[in-house]
Amino acid sequence: MTIGVDDDERAFPQLEDGKALEESWLQICSRLKGEVGEVEYRTWLTKIALGPVDGDEITLLLPTRFLRDWVRSQYGDRLSELWNQVMPAIRRVELQVARPGDPVAPPLALSEDPSDAVSIAEPEEAPRSAPEVRSDLVTALDTRFTFDTFVVGKPNEFAYACARRVAEKPSSVGFNPLFLYGGVGLGKTHLMHAIGAELVQRGNVSVAYMSAEKFMYRFIAAIRSQSTMEFKEQLRSVDVLMIDDLQFLIGKDNTQEEFFHTFNALVDAGRQIVVSADKSPSDLSGLEDRLRTRLGCGMVADIHATTFELRISILESKAAASGVVVPAKVLEFLAHKITSNVRELEGALNRLIAHANLFGRPVTLEATQDVLHDILKAHDRRVTIEEIQKRVAEHWNIRLTDMSSARRARAVARPRQVAMYLAKQLTSRSLPEIGRKFGNRDHTTVMHAVSRVAELMERDPAFAEDVELMRRMLES
Numbered sequence: 001m002t003i004g005v006d007d008d009e010r011a012f013p014q015l016e017d018g019k020a021l022e023e024s025w026l027q028i029c030s031r032l033k034g035e036v037g038e039v040e041y042r043t044w045l046t047k048i049a050l051g052p053v054d055g056d057e058i059t060l061l062l063p064t065r066f067l068r069d070w071v072r073s074q075y076g077d078r079l080s081e082l083w084n085q086v087m088p089a090i091r092r093v094e095l096q097v098a099r100p101g102d103p104v105a106p107p108l109a110l111s112e113d114p115s116d117a118v119s120i121a122e123p124e125e126a127p128r129s130a131p132e133v134r135s136d137l138v139t140a141l142d143t144r145f146t147f148d149t150f151v152v153g154k155p156n157e158f159a160y161a162c163a164r165r166v167a168e169k170p171s172s173v174g175f176n177p178l179f180l181y182g183g184v185g186l187g188k189t190h191l192m193h194a195i196g197a198e199l200v201q202r203g204n205v206s207v208a209y210m211s212a213e214k215f216m217y218r219f220i221a222a223i224r225s226q227s228t229m230e231f232k233e234q235l236r237s238v239d240v241l242m243i244d245d246l247q248f249l250i251g252k253d254n255t256q257e258e259f260f261h262t263f264n265a266l267v268d269a270g271r272q273i274v275v276s277a278d279k280s281p282s283d284l285s286g287l288e289d290r291l292r293t294r295l296g297c298g299m300v301a302d303i304h305a306t307t308f309e310l311r312i313s314i315l316e317s318k319a320a321a322s323g324v325v326v327p328a329k330v331l332e333f334l335a336h337k338i339t340s341n342v343r344e345l346e347g348a349l350n351r352l353i354a355h356a357n358l359f360g361r362p363v364t365l366e367a368t369q370d371v372l373h374d375i376l377k378a379h380d381r382r383v384t385i386e387e388i389q390k391r392v393a394e395h396w397n398i399r400l401t402d403m404s405s406a407r408r409a410r411a412v413a414r415p416r417q418v419a420m421y422l423a424k425q426l427t428s429r430s431l432p433e434i435g436r437k438f439g440n441r442d443h444t445t446v447m448h449a450v451s452r453v454a455e456l457m458e459r460d461p462a463f464a465e466d467v468e469l470m471r472r473m474l475e476s
């Protein structure tokens with residue numbers, strides 16, 4: 001088959017050949033979608049527009065240099081193969097950045113779902129794993145976190161309603177940015193992923209979700225590799241940008257600055273921003289004033305601590321989804337005992353369910369007390385990290401603020417490590433949670449502190465006695 005293209009003209013082929021080209025493209029899209037999965041397809045591949053054909057070469061156009069490079073590196077070979085299979089006259093595929101005035105066929109609208117439009121057998125091979133391809137900028141959306149699996153109650157109904165609204169009508173006046181805040185493990189990340197999943201499912205939007213920590217590391221990496229322009233371009237080409245745990249940017253002035261510019265560029269271009277943090281914008285001291293002001297300009301929604309009723313509903317829903325029968329008595333017991341956050345509640349229930357499945361025994365109250373012995377013990381003590389920091393600071397005669405400061409002098413660093421060690425031993429907080437309470441330190445710093453203190457306790461009996469004394473005081 002030949003494609004009627006005048007050599008000098010490099011025009012998008014019209015009439016029959018144009019139609020054939022479009023049909024081939026629909027088939028290729030359908031195959032690609034089956035191979036890479038819905039989310040990835042919508043994020044990256046719907047940005048491609050058909051460009052001109054020149055002899056045996058077709059040009060595919062992308063809106064930015066970054067996208068062009070990304071699509072070339074991730075899908076370039078596959079695109080060539082598919083074109084060649086579907087339309088053997090095409091032997092080469094050229095990927096280019098669209099220039100103003102380029103003759104192009106528009107990208108595929110999502111309403112024209114290619115898999116519906118053309119019936120083609122799905123490929124046999126397993127789809128490429130999304131996290132691998134997206135890890136460079138975005139974290140793949142967790143498919144478990146949807147609106148359907150989010151249990152709504154008084155403490156989170158407002159945040160839930162706002163999240164739904166943004167998912168239904170992104171960038172509406174008054175909802176941009178959407179700022180979700182609340183304590184640890186109360187569902188902020190879950191709601192953000194739910195927004196992303198809904199948006200991707202509904203329409204032709206590209207969604208980027210990442211933690212503020214990842215934002216910073218990507219930014220630093222871009223500076224090192226002298227590719228900040230690409231980083232900016234990549235971020236600014238998305239329709240919806242979601243940044244989780246923004247409090248991580250406190251004290252990271254350069255990254256804050258970059259985020260501020262990205263934020264402005266996106267909002268000015270009518271794109272949606274969703275941000276989460278552990279405090280409201282006005283309480284995020286340590287963030288630049290101008291950023292705090294802009295963050296508070298849209299909709300600010302608080303997720304409150306769970307109530308007993310909400311904890312029960314969440315447990316009921318998760319138990320039902322697992323298929324294991326968990327008696328109401330056990331659910332009530334857990335909802336009474338584990339009040340701090342949903343993540344822990346869920347973790348406890350999952351452990352019970354795993355136990356029941358493994359040993360084929362029914363879940364009873366006795367079994368619960370036995371299986372969750374350590375978690376329940378930690379909750380009985382109810383020692384808080386703040387309390388540990390205060391007692392340790394008093395004992396070693398340092399300022400409480402040094403628990404979160406950047407000072408590295410041993411007289412300060414050692415008691416801080418002891419406090420981290422005790423926080424790990426006496427509370428059920430995870431390493432990242434502990435790190436956050438110690439001036440937003442990384443979980444690896446906490447891990448190092450825990451092993452360092454354990455090692456010192458083995459070597460130095462006087463030090464071990466000090467730490468043990470501290471532990472007894474805190475436990476009593």
Ligand SMILES: Nc1ncnc2c1ncn2[C@@H]1O[C@H](COP(=O)(O)OP(=O)(O)OP(=O)(O)O)[C@@H](O)[C@H]1O
Binds near residue numbers: 191
């Ligand atoms: N209302 C809810 N319904 C169902 N599951 C929930 C709800 N709230 C929280 N969860 C579950 O609890 C776990 C922790 O939630 P999530 O990670 O969203 O918390 P977070 O507020 O982002 O915490 P962090 O401050 O640590 O970032 C997740 O597995 C989530 O699915």
